[in-house]
Amino acid sequence: MRESLYIGIMSGTSLDGIDVALVDFNFPTPSLIETYFLVYDQYLREKLLALNQVGYDELHRAALLSNQLSRLYADAVEGLLSKSGVSSQNITAIGCHGQTVRHCPQSERAYSIQLGNAALLSELTGITVVADFRSRDIAAGGQGAPLVPAFHQVIFGHTEKHRIIVNIGGIANITSLSPRREVIGFDCGPGNILMDAWCLQHTGSLYDHNGYWAETGCIIPELLEALLAFPFFSLPPPKSTGREIFNSEWLNSYLHGKESPRNVQATLLKLSVETIAQSIWLHFPEAEEIYVCGGGARNGKLIDELKTALSGKEVNLTDVLGVDADWMEAFAFAWLAKQTINKVPGNLPAVTGAQGCRILGAIYTA
Numbered sequence: 001m002r003e004s005l006y007i008g009i010m011s012g013t014s015l016d017g018i019d020v021a022l023v024d025f026n027f028p029t030p031s032l033i034e035t036y037f038l039v040y041d042q043y044l045r046e047k048l049l050a051l052n053q054v055g056y057d058e059l060h061r062a063a064l065l066s067n068q069l070s071r072l073y074a075d076a077v078e079g080l081l082s083k084s085g086v087s088s089q090n091i092t093a094i095g096c097h098g099q100t101v102r103h104c105p106q107s108e109r110a111y112s113i114q115l116g117n118a119a120l121l122s123e124l125t126g127i128t129v130v131a132d133f134r135s136r137d138i139a140a141g142g143q144g145a146p147l148v149p150a151f152h153q154v155i156f157g158h159t160e161k162h163r164i165i166v167n168i169g170g171i172a173n174i175t176s177l178s179p180r181r182e183v184i185g186f187d188c189g190p191g192n193i194l195m196d197a198w199c200l201q202h203t204g205s206l207y208d209h210n211g212y213w214a215e216t217g218c219i220i221p222e223l224l225e226a227l228l229a230f231p232f233f234s235l236p237p238p239k240s241t242g243r244e245i246f247n248s249e250w251l252n253s254y255l256h257g258k259e260s261p262r263n264v265q266a267t268l269l270k271l272s273v274e275t276i277a278q279s280i281w282l283h284f285p286e287a288e289e290i291y292v293c294g295g296g297a298r299n300g301k302l303i304d305e306l307k308t309a310l311s312g313k314e315v316n317l318t319d320v321l322g323v324d325a326d327w328m329e330a331f332a333f334a335w336l337a338k339q340t341i342n343k344v345p346g347n348l349p350a351v352t353g354a355q356g357c358r359i360l361g362a363i364y365t366a
């Protein structure tokens, strides 16, 4: 049995589907051996979205969805293993993020809920599962998010260069890796979440491919200014957010109803770009290199605008550092599982605001 093989499963706030990564930690630099993506169908996406809000019989619906998700996670693991030719017996553990449906990190009543039945996943796969990564950090006074900056530090930290890693998923978050300062990371605000929702509502497409639709619109300056004035954007870190704040109701509260949909889309794209760029200029003006990952990295218009907003800095995708932008988070959850199995902390208190380093997650032994 090789004890270096782990699987990471990420199903993120975009609700697009399940990313699964097979990772080998046998060498000083972890390597991504195989990947697999399982798309969510519309019905599942709608059921998950509904659980982001208060509604009837939530506990029952959440439990059923947790079981359904774990069956899909198991299918995705099976797909990954058969694609790679690796046996489940050779996998030390799965790190399963689960599906966030509530993230309320503020106050002494803080909590974060990721759906997914880890016990069932372990039964279905015969593999040890590590899950519920965020609760321990929150119990220690942290935000419980973002957690991936610790992994960024391990694979991208540089002795001389100040690097920023930007993840543009449903929510956008950044990590500062400076040779002179501790690692800092936080959520900047919406990545694709608002653009996706608006695009679906007005075009029927799940997302604006390459930003082509946004490109046909013009930014609405008053709307952009009003959105940028929202207090979350100027809060100091540590901070994290989710669909509780950035959702269609939030956007609609700023609209008069007469705006052209394509102009709103252009404005939303600019909002994502500006909130990321302003976070970097405000907190890390000296950073030299910016590396982008997450699905937003595949939006050419978004990346072009980000390059303009960060002119003077070198902006690339994490692909150039050897990690495919699409697989960063699944890769990271394989690493987080390894930390837990080895009884090593996975959080960074300077990022999340926790009182100290903690071993994250719960282990469901095979």
Ligand SMILES: Nc1ncnc2c1ncn2[C@@H]1O[C@H](COP(=O)(O)OP(=O)(O)OP(=O)(O)O)[C@@H](O)[C@H]1O
Pocket: 010, 011, 012, 013, 014, 015, 016, 167, 168, 169, 170, 171, 172, 191, 192, 196, 206, 207, 208, 209, 210, 211, 293, 294, 295, 296, 298, 299, 300, 329
């Ligand atoms: N070619 C593309 N053009 C435009 N947008 C794209 C493209 N490919 C992916 N995306 C965007 O990326 C999103 C998926 O990104 P990703 O998988 O990183 O999100 P996530 O992991 O669910 O989110 P989070 O990191 O917040 O948990 C899609 O919903 C879409 O908005």
Ligand SMILES: CC(=O)N[C@H]1[C@@H]2OC[C@@H](O2)[C@@H](O)[C@@H]1O[C@H](C)C(=O)O
Pocket: 012, 013, 100, 103, 112, 144, 145, 146, 147, 148, 149, 167, 169, 170, 171, 172, 173, 187, 240, 241, 242, 329
């Ligand atoms: C509560 C939650 O699921 N947060 C996600 C979300 O998606 C991006 C951003 O907001 C980040 O804070 C986090 O995910 C990644 C995996 C993280 O913890 O680093």
